[in-house]
Amino acid sequence: MLTSAPFDDWWHNAFGLDVQILSPPHVVLILGIFILGLGGLFLIIAEMNRANAETRAILNRIFLHVGCMLTILLLMLISEYTNYTQSHSAIYYRALALAMPLVLVGIARASGYKWAATKVAGFYCVLWLLALWLVPLVPAEPKLGPVYTRVTHLVPMEFPLLLFAGAAALDFLLDRLTGHNKWLQAIVGGAGFLLAMIAVQWPMGRFLISPLAENRIFGTNYYPYMQPPSAYHFNHEFNFYEKSRAQFWVGMIIAFAAAFVMTRIGLAWGDWMRRVKR
Amino acid sequence: MNRAFLISFAACILFSACSSAHVGSPDVFYEGHAGPYRLFVTVRTPPMIPGIAQIEVRALDGNVTDIRIVPLRAVGEGSEYAPPSDRMERSQFDAQYFTGKLWLMQSGAWQVRMEVFGTHGKGETAVPVPAAARRTLRMQKSTGTLLIVLILLLAASMIAILGAAARESQLEPGAAASAPQRRRGRIAMAVTAVALVVILFLGNMWWNAAASSRADLMMYKAPPVEASLQNTNSLVLKMGFSSWHDRRKQMLLDKIIPDHGHPMHLFLLGLPDLDRFYHLHPDQVAADTFAERLPALAAGNYAVFADIVRESGFPDTMTARITLPDVPNNPPIGDDSATTVAYVSDGKGPGTVLTLPDHSRWEWIIDGPTVHARQPALLRFRVFDKDGKPASDLEPYMGMAGHLVIVKRDLTVFAHVHPSGSMPMAALMLLEKQINSGASAMSGMHETARPAEITFPYGFPEPGGYRLFVQIKRNGQVQTGVFDAHVEP
Numbered sequence: 001m002l003t004s005a006p007f008d009d010w011w012h013n014a015f016g017l018d019v020q021i022l023s024p025p026h027v028v029l030i031l032g033i034f035i036l037g038l039g040g041l042f043l044i045i046a047e048m049n050r051a052n053a054e055t056r057a058i059l060n061r062i063f064l065h066v067g068c069m070l071t072i073l074l075l076m077l078i079s080e081y082t083n084y085t086q087s088h089s090a091i092y093y094r095a096l097a098l099a100m101p102l103v104l105v106g107i108a109r110a111s112g113y114k115w116a117a118t119k120v121a122g123f124y125c126v127l128w129l130l131a132l133w134l135v136p137l138v139p140a141e142p143k144l145g146p147v148y149t150r151v152t153h154l155v156p157m158e159f160p161l162l163l164f165a166g167a168a169a170l171d172f173l174l175d176r177l178t179g180h181n182k183w184l185q186a187i188v189g190g191a192g193f194l195l196a197m198i199a200v201q202w203p204m205g206r207f208l209i210s211p212l213a214e215n216r217i218f219g220t221n222y223y224p225y226m227q228p229p230s231a232y233h234f235n236h237e238f239n240f241y242e243k244s245r246a247q248f249w250v251g252m253i254i255a256f257a258a259a260f261v262m263t264r265i266g267l268a269w270g271d272w273m274r275r276v277k278r
Numbered sequence: 279m280n281r282a283f284l285i286s287f288a289a290c291i292l293f294s295a296c297s298s299a300h301v302g303s304p305d306v307f308y309e310g311h312a313g314p315y316r317l318f319v320t321v322r323t324p325p326m327i328p329g330i331a332q333i334e335v336r337a338l339d340g341n342v343t344d345i346r347i348v349p350l351r352a353v354g355e356g357s358e359y360a361p362p363s364d365r366m367e368r369s370q371f372d373a374q375y376f377t378g379k380l381w382l383m384q385s386g387a388w389q390v391r392m393e394v395f396g397t398h399g400k401g402e403t404a405v406p407v408p409a410a411a412r413r414t415l416r417m418q419k420s421t422g423t424l425l426i427v428l429i430l431l432l433a434a435s436m437i438a439i440l441g442a443a444a445r446e447s448q449l450e451p452g453a454a455a456s457a458p459q460r461r462r463g464r465i466a467m468a469v470t471a472v473a474l475v476v477i478l479f480l481g482n483m484w485w486n487a488a489a490s491s492r493a494d495l496m497m498y499k500a501p502p503v504e505a506s507l508q509n510t511n512s513l514v515l516k517m518g519f520s521s522w523h524d525r526r527k528q529m530l531l532d533k534i535i536p537d538h539g540h541p542m543h544l545f546l547l548g549l550p551d552l553d554r555f556y557h558l559h560p561d562q563v564a565a566d567t568f569a570e571r572l573p574a575l576a577a578g579n580y581a582v583f584a585d586i587v588r589e590s591g592f593p594d595t596m597t598a599r600i601t602l603p604d605v606p607n608n609p610p611i612g613d614d615s616a617t618t619v620a621y622v623s624d625g626k627g628p629g630t631v632l633t634l635p636d637h638s639r640w641e642w643i644i645d646g647p648t649v650h651a652r653q654p655a656l657l658r659f660r661v662f663d664k665d666g667k668p669a670s671d672l673e674p675y676m677g678m679a680g681h682l683v684i685v686k687r688d689l690t691v692f693a694h695v696h697p698s699g700s701m702p703m704a705a706l707m708l709l710e711k712q713i714n715s716g717a718s719a720m721s722g723m724h725e726t727a728r729p730a731e732i733t734f735p736y737g738f739p740e741p742g743g744y745r746l747f748v749q750i751k752r753n754g755q756v757q758t759g760v761f762d763a764h765v766e767p
Contacts, residue, residue: 003428006421014326014415014489024485046447144381145349146356146388226383228355230528275448 001032030077037070045110045273060111067107067116068123074099075124075161081241084158084220085234087205089241090251093194096166097259101193102266104167105174109270114175121167128160132219142225151225159208159218162200169196170263182267189267190259209236300700301583301595301692303684306407307654307735308699310706312394313401315340318735319699320654321390327411327496328383333390334654335366337374342396344368349380352387352406352591353708354531363393382409385498385522386529387590389709404713406705408592410498410522414489433474441467498522503596505582507572511605513558515544515584517566517596531589534562537704538676540613542568542586543694545683549579549599552685552745553619555758559612573616575605583692591705595692610756613676615749617758632759637664640748640759648766654737657682659748659759661730668730675751677703680732687743695734738765 008025044066048059075082081095108117135156142151169192177185207213214221220235242248306321316339322332335345348363350356366378382388388407393400445463446455455463502518523532534541540559548554560570568584582598610616632640643658659680661669675681682695693700738744746761 003425003432006424010415010417010421014417024481024488042443042447050451142361144383145361146351146384147359147361148356150359225359228528230355276443277448278446278451 001029001036004029004032027077030073034070034073037066037073040066041070041107041110041273042276046276046278049274049277057113060113060116063111064107064116064120064123067103067111068120068127070107071100071103071120071163072124072127074103075163079157082161083239084201084205084208085237085239086241087201087208088238090248090255091241092201093198093255094251094258096161096197097190097194097255098262100163100166101170101190101259101263102269104170104193105189105263105266106269106273108167108171108174109267110273112274115168115171117167117171118164121163125160125162125164128157132156132159133216136216136222147225148228149223149225151223155222155224156219159213159220161197162204163197165200166193166197169193174267183264186264186267187260190261190263191256193263194256194259205238209238211236300593300694301597302686302690303693303700303739304410304412305654305737305739306405306700307695307737308405308701309338309656309733309735310403310405310698311401312392312403314398315342315394315396315401317342317392317394317403318654318656319390319392319405320735320737321405321407323407323409324382325412326414327385327409328381329411330379331382331390331407331409333366333378333380335376335378335392337376337394337396340396340398342374342376342394344395345376345378346393346395347378347380348391349382349407350389350391350404351529352389352705354590357389357712360391363391382407384529385410385496386526387588387592387705389712391713402713404709405699406591406701406709408701408705411496412498414493414497429478433471433478436474437467437470440470495525500594500596503582503584503598505598505600507600507602508569510603511572511608513544513560513570513572513600515542515560515568515582515596515598517568523594529590530592533589534586535589535704537585537587537593537702538678540676542584544568544570544585545583545692545694546575546580546600547583547685547689548576549581551619552687554578554580555617555619555683555747555760556610557613557615557681557683557747557749557758558610559614570614571608572602572605573610573614574607575602575616576618577602577604581689583694585694585702587702587704591702591708593702593705595694597692613756615756615758617747617760619760630761632761634757634759638662638669638752638757639664639666642746642761649738649763650766651738651741654735656733657736657746658731658733661732661750661752661759669752670730671752672730672732673751673754675749675756679750680734681749682734682736683747683749684736684738685745685747686740687745691739691742691744693736695736697733697735699735738763741765741767 004025007028011023011025041063044059044063048056048063051059078095078099081091086092104117104120107120135154138154139152140154170189173189173192174185177188208218208220223232223235242251304323306323308319310317315337318336318338320334324330333347345366346363347366348360350360364378364380366376369375369377380390386409388409389404390407391404393402441463444466445459449455499520499522501520501523504516504518506514508514523530537543541562542560544558544560546556546558554576556573556575558570560568563569579599579601582600584596585593586596587593630642630644634640639662641660641662643660645655661672663669672679678696680697684693684695685691696703698706732750742765744763744765746763748759748761750757
């Protein structure tokens with residue numbers, strides 16, 4: 001995290017301030033935060049693995065909380081590709097498949113409790129909804145120009161991903177496949193995660209671009225100060241990342257492959273964490 | 279193959295160079311009124327956008343006590359709502375000198391809106407500021423060294439942590455690792471080390487690619503322009519595609535608008551000595567094509583500087599070179615003018631003097647013994663009749679009291695300046711519509727009070743030899759005074 005500070009400072013001096021999240025110095029920073037979170041996970045899991053049932057249940061809540069923070073961090077990292085306007089593009093599912101199964105499966109496996117991944121994803125969803133509904137109550141004004149949209153309060157991030165659907169699919173399928181070959185678990189779990197995400201995000205994306213979502217509950221009526229009125233329409237139409245049907249299907253195949261590989265790594269990581277004692 | 283075709287073929291551009299609004303002269307200089315106060319404003323634009331512009335204001339008339347500044351887009355979206363204004367800092371040593379800074383967050387046409395307070399109440403003005411990224415920074419050695427040390431530290435820590443994880447993470451606390459576990463730890467450390475090298479290598483590749491695409495995305499390039507001669511005396515300029523402009527169409531509003539009555543101000547400068555000077559105004563014959571019948575012109579190589587202004591007030595100076603043959607004897611028409619430099623004054627000053635063939639006398643009044651780079655000043659020129667009296671027959675030339683073209687000898691600096699400043703008048707007029715301060719955008723005409731003296735606010739961007747072409751109109755005739763200047767560091 002400290003390394004990213006001088007790097008980021010230089011980057012902005014060299015190339016200007018930007019709103020790019022996936023820039024090299026930002027990735028260094030996020031990796032730093034992520035590794036710090038991992039350290040926290042390991043400290044808790046070592047205690048958990050040596051504790052009695054009662055203490056283990058308490059530690060599990062802390063463990064899932066830290067797991068949720070890591071999940072949110074990863075979601076922030078991929079947020080440039082998981083805007084609801086991209087939910088009819090393969091890149092959206094590629095990003096989800098690359099980032100989510102690893103952490104959700106790893107946390108759930110290490111936790112050992114039922115529906116652990118669903119709880120992590122559900123907690124993220126609750127936090128995000130609270131932010132969406134409460135953040136706009138805070139008065140604020142932009143301090144830098146150009147101000148394209150007059151703003152009098154903080155502008156929240158968008159409606160959360162319905163990640164609990166994918167997480168529930170992982171929890172359910174991996175629970176049913178306990179004892180089976182782990183590669184099989186990875187194939188079924190990864191595919192289940194992605195299919196569940198497509199099943200909910202595809203129609204949800206269609207709903208969020210519709211006028212029905214332009215309210216305080218779903219929040220697509222908020223525009224940041226740097227968004228000109230002439231660009232408002234981008235919030236209400238799909239942004240198709242792939243330019244052809246073939247590109248889309250190739251992207252989807254990559255997404256399924258990534259979901260499989262990342263689920264398998266998540267299983268290995270989670271099983272290893274179950275055995276950590278110090 | 280006919281001769282005209284050969285000439286036109288040979289006369290194709292030799293090169294077209296990168297430039298900013300003007301060339302090599304990115305700072306904005308403005309002299310004008312904010313209500314009752316006359317101000318000299320300098321805006322030093324940042325080399326990278328987004329970046330911080332440094333603003334300097336000198337109150338020339340009136341007792342100014344406070345100035346507030348705010349950045350806005352020049353026109354269209356973003357010109358309506360302002361962030362909170364910043365208060366400029368008043369100098370401790372000079373009560374009429376103020377400094378401040380503002381973030382310019384995007385490339386394109388901006389305005390610095392100013393509210394000026396003083397003993398005569400409040401005044402308001404707006405200065406057009408074109409913002410465009412010019413260069414990226416190299417990494418400082420100290421930052422590079424620090425980052426290398428931190429990378430090594432992080433890599434060593436990562437190797438140690440993963441080694442320990444493989445060796446003893448699954449042991450009860452306090453239990454010693456067995457020989458096979460220690461071996462597993464060593465293998466894990468070796469694998470981690472190799473993986474880190476691969477990650478750092480790939481990271482470096484990504485960094486280089488990201489840095490290069492970022493620079494490519496941000497860095498301003500003037501549109502390329504191809505100059506050619508057709509039908510023995512018709513100069514045709516065809517603008518090429520510019521990805522920088524194409525990406526910013528929405529912000530630049532890239533349609534070309536007239537700047538004091540002409541869609542393009544074209545300057546041909548005879549090479550290598552800058553001894554022939556043509557100020558021409560081609561017609562726009564297509565969206566990207568301009569054409570003009572050349573006046574009488576001596577054969578030779580010419581540097582081409584073509585000024586255009588976009589609908590947002592954003593200026594571009596396109597550059598090219600062309601080799602031209604002798605052009606038959608047409609006199610310049612309309613607002614066109616031509617000069618062959620026979621009479622030059624050397625600006626080693628103070629008070630350099632030039633006498634034209636009609637025996638009128640021009641003076642460049644320089645404060646101090648030398649001219650220094652990066653020092654904003656009012657360049658003052660006085661015109662006297664042949665009998666030594668201040669000239670009383672000056673007329674507006676294209677609506678201005680005068681035009682000044684400044685060229686560095688090596689052609690790395692080119693600026694077209696008016697009494698109101700270094701920005702295009704079209705940009706100033708766009709802002710005037712938004713401000714009801716009573717100040718005229720054509721404030722170059724406030725010189726009518728001192729008809730024989732014309733002033734141009736400007737600061738030479740770098741040391742070196744410059745040639746200045748000062749143009750005025752007297753009795754319906756355009757006159758060009760040529761001054762040389764050596765600018766000290």
